[in-house]
Every structure is written in C-alpha cells, then in structure tokens.
Amino acid sequence: MIVFHDLVKRFDDKTVLNGFSLEIPDGQTTVIIGYSGSGKSVALKHIVGLLEPDAGAVTVDDQVVHELDRDALTALRTHIGYVFQFAALFDSMSVSDNIALGLRRQRLPDGEIADRVHEALELVELADTAELFPAELSGGMRKRVGIARAIALRPRYILYDEPTTGLDPVTSAVMDQLMVRTRETYGVTSVVVTHDMRSAYTVGDRIAMLYRGTVRQVGTIEQIQRTHDPIVRQFIEGRPEAVDDAERAVEGVEP
Amino acid sequence: MQSFLSARVTGWYAGFGRLGQLLADMGRALRDVRVWPGLTATQMRRIGVDSVPIALFIAVFTGIVLALQASYTFTGAVPLYFVGTLVGKTVMLELGPVLTGLALAGRVGANIAAELGTMRVTEQVDALETLAYDPVSYLVLPRVLAATIMFPMIVALAVAVGVVSGWITAVNLLDLSTVEFVRGLRLFYHFKDIWFGLVKSVSFGFAISLIGCIKGLSVRQGAEEVGRAATKAVVLGAQMILVLDAFWAVVLL
Numbered sequence A: 001m002i003v004f005h006d007l008v009k010r011f012d013d014k015t016v017l018n019g020f021s022l023e024i025p026d027g028q029t030t031v032i033i034g035y036s037g038s039g040k041s042v043a044l045k046h047i048v049g050l051l052e053p054d055a056g057a058v059t060v061d062d063q064v065v066h067e068l069d070r071d072a073l074t075a076l077r078t079h080i081g082y083v084f085q086f087a088a089l090f091d092s093m094s095v096s097d098n099i100a101l102g103l104r105r106q107r108l109p110d111g112e113i114a115d116r117v118h119e120a121l122e123l124v125e126l127a128d129t130a131e132l133f134p135a136e137l138s139g140g141m142r143k144r145v146g147i148a149r150a151i152a153l154r155p156r157y158i159l160y161d162e163p164t165t166g167l168d169p170v171t172s173a174v175m176d177q178l179m180v181r182t183r184e185t186y187g188v189t190s191v192v193v194t195h196d197m198r199s200a201y202t203v204g205d206r207i208a209m210l211y212r213g214t215v216r217q218v219g220t221i222e223q224i225q226r227t228h229d230p231i232v233r234q235f236i237e238g239r240p241e242a243v244d245d246a247e248r249a250v251e252g253v254e255p
Numbered sequence B: 001m002q003s004f005l006s007a008r009v010t011g012w013y014a015g016f017g018r019l020g021q022l023l024a025d026m027g028r029a030l031r032d033v034r035v036w037p038g039l040t041a042t043q044m045r046r047i048g049v050d051s052v053p054i055a056l057f058i059a060v061f062t063g064i065v066l067a068l069q070a071s072y073t074f075t076g077a078v079p080l081y082f083v084g085t086l087v088g089k090t091v092m093l094e095l096g097p098v099l100t101g102l103a104l105a106g107r108v109g110a111n112i113a114a115e116l117g118t119m120r121v122t123e124q125v126d127a128l129e130t131l132a133y134d135p136v137s138y139l140v141l142p143r144v145l146a147a148t149i150m151f152p153m154i155v156a157l158a159v160a161v162g163v164v165s166g167w168i169t170a171v172n173l174l175d176l177s178t179v180e181f182v183r184g185l186r187l188f189y190h191f192k193d194i195w196f197g198l199v200k201s202v203s204f205g206f207a208i209s210l211i212g213c214i215k216g217l218s219v220r221q222g223a224e225e226v227g228r229a230a231t232k233a234v235v236l237g238a239q240m241i242l243v244l245d246a247f248w249a250v251v252l253l
Helices: A040-047 A070-077 A095-105 A110-123 A139-152 A169-186 A197-203 A221-225 A230-237 A240-249 B002-029 B036-074 B082-121 B124-130 B135-173 B178-186 B191-217 B222-252
Strands: A002-011 A014-024 A029-033 A055-060 A080-083 A157-161 A189-194 A206-211 A214-220
Touching: A002 A040, A014 A029, A014 A040, A014 A055, A014 A214, A029 A040, A029 A197, A040 A055, A040 A157, A040 A189, A080 A139, A080 B124, A095 A110, A095 A139, A110 A139, A110 A169, A139 A157, A139 A169, A169 A189, A169 A197, A189 A197, A197 A221, A206 A221, A206 A230, A214 A221, A214 A230, A221 A230, B002 B135, B002 B191, B036 B082, B036 B135, B082 B124, B082 B135, B082 B178, B082 B191, B082 B222, B124 B135, B135 B178, B135 B191, B191 B222
Parallel strands: A029 A189, A029 A206, A080 A157, A157 A189
Antiparallel strands: A002 A014, A002 A055, A206 A214
C-alpha cells in the first residue's frame, strides 16, 4: 500500500504540499484531482523517490521511500510503473527499445523481453509501431507507448501523471479504456493524477481532491459527485467563480 | 554589489558541491558494470570518431601556418631546418592538444550539455530513474570515460597530421628537403614531448565532458535554459583547458 504521511514540499519560498496525507488502497485506482499547479505531480514523484519531502514521508509497502539507500530504491522502482505527462520516451530509441529498456534492467531473457514488448504493444493497440521512433508518433500514441512501457514491467503499482492532458476527447476516452483494461488485466494498484473529471469518473474507484497543499476531500466517485463542499463542487463542475482558486493554486500556499 | 558578490560566492560553492557529489556518484556508478561499458563504446564513437574530421582540419592548417611562420621568423638568422624543430615542438607540446581541446570543447561539451539538458526538461532523465537506471551510470559515466579515453587518441592523430602538414608545406613551399626537416624535428626531441601532450589531453577530455554533464543535468526548465547550459559548457570548458594547460606546464615541464 502507498501512504502519504503529512507530506510537506517546498520549492524555494513556495510551499506546494503542506501536510498532504492520503492512503492508496491496494488493487484500486485512486484519482488525485486538483487545479493545475496544485502539486499533484509533485506528490506522485515522491512515490518513486524523484523528489524528497521537506517533512513527512511517503511509504510504499511500509518502506519510507526517502530513507531507502540507492539499491533499495532501485529495487522498489522495479515494482512501480510511471506514465509521464508527456510520455518521456527516449527519442533516440525505437518504440520497442523504449519498452524493452526497463526489462533489460531486470535481466530477463531476450525471448521473454520480446514477448513482453509485443504483449504490451498489443494491449495499447500499437503493435505495428514497434520499429518506429517517438518523433514519428502522435501525442496520443506516445502516451499509449508510455503506458505500454509501464505495463511491460508487470508492476504492482502504476502511476499516471495527467494521462489525458492535451488529448482530443476520443483519444482521451481511449486512454481511459486503457487504464481500466490495465487494472482489470493485471490487477495493479493505480494512482492517476488529473484535472479531467470525465477521466476521473471513468477510471477511478476513489477520488481525492488536493487543494492548497492538503487533501480537501477523499471518497468514492458517488461521494465526490454528491459532495456539499463548495470548493470541491466548484472544481468538479468547472464553475467560473472558482477562477481565484485556480490562479492561487500556482502561487503555492502559506506554510 | 555585496549581494552580487554573495550570490557569486554561493554559486561557486554550489558548483563545487555539485562537482564533488557527481564525482562521488561516478565512483559508485563504476560498480554498475552491466550498464556503462556498452554505452561507453557507443559514446567513444560519437565523441571520438565523429570528432576526427574537425580535429584533422585544424591540425592540417596549424601545420601549414606554423611552417610558414617559422620560416618567416628564422630567415637569415637561424638555419631553415629549425622549421622542423618549431613545428614538431609546438604541435606536440601546445597547439595540437590545446587547439584540438578548444574545438572539442565546442563540439563535445555543447553536445553533451544540450543532449542531457533536453533529456532533463522532457523528463527522460526521470524516466530512466523510474526504470531503475542510475542516470550517472547510464548517462554521465559513459560520456566522461569515452571523452577521457578518446581525447588523447584524437590529439595523437592531430599531432601526427599537424607535423606531416608542416613537413609537406616545408618541402613544397620553403625549399626545405625532407632530410633537413626531419633533422630539425629530431633536434631537441624528447619522448616527453609526446606524453606531455597526451597527459594534457586526458585531463581536457575529462574536464570538458564532466562540465557538459554537470551543465546539462543542472537544467530545470525550458529550451532557453538548455541553450544557456550549452553555452556555459563551452565557455567553462574552454577556460578549464587554458587553466589545465598552465597547470600541467607548471607541474611537468
């Protein structure tokens, strides 16, 4: 299980997370919603140790991530797939090499690597792009390859950072289907960071709203949809009167 | 003024801190033998083999100019076979390593800084980490090792071509025979002339690639910062070459 314990993260004089606490139950998809710049991706990066907290901690399977030594952190990362906002594919490698890179690190036999690459590409319906390079793919295809790269590792957890941002509605729906299919096929625990409410309702079991550095509300989709919290309501309904909140989100919070 | 100086001093300390940290990480990354050896071979081709044309271009023209300037300087006062001495000594001790190093500071230093900077802003470095790779053993160590190994080879080639270029110029344009040129070349020759230049070039390769890596991985956001990192890598790399050049002259000569 992944748990955020009173996480605090500052960048210079800007406090992004200010006592962020959240439990991610195993086998479920938890969606973290919030305004752009509110610190959703920052929270996600703490799970794999890409960022270190200024206070508090993130635990994964009861291991405090920022206290792990290099070897233990590397071992932990082999169990976590990370899908980046802009895919972060290696542009000097073909699609199949991008997917195989993490598998080679796990020292799997060549035959198994080839099988897993093929299987992952089949799942994201991009089997015919194996020899193409990222520059030859559309934005949506790149994101799907990013998912294939994460899935191929057969991780216990998959973290999705804004998986539908910048995509047209149809491609967004395809991404949502993929995330649902991934959970159903592999039973992975997923954390999805997004501000796309349609996507959140489609893929999520639970939704947590990150607001001014902390969790404003967490609950099932139904609980969130029926919430009486005015801040959460304004956000999920996309009301223009919430514009001040949206603008303040990028300024950070008072520590 | 005080805040400007304070910021500069803090910046230098931070720079030294980053350098120390990276060197320590490189030492640790050496254990990761399943990752860096293969990538080092690739980088040796990219950094080394692909840099040969520019190094040879510089060497050819350095040899020509040295031979002609030596002849101009010596006319009437010094026997002409000293052209061989001056070409040999100057190319081996100074101009071969330093001019090649300065050219490669531009080509290699900027290339490394821009490549790693772009990988940083497009989250490819983060992606490497999430795939359980250490960016130091995957990105930094192969580049630094490749540059450190290949620079002396390129410089050796450049020195040879520079001397040959000076010889061809002397024979064809200065009315000097091959025997006279070689006589001048062997006059005052010491084996140290060769290894002194090669030792310098090892340090140049190490410094240029390390600076490129530090500047590239320090990039945090945007194309503008990638450009700035590449520029800083070239300027700092060129400065380091001159500093190291003086250092080795003091220590070894």
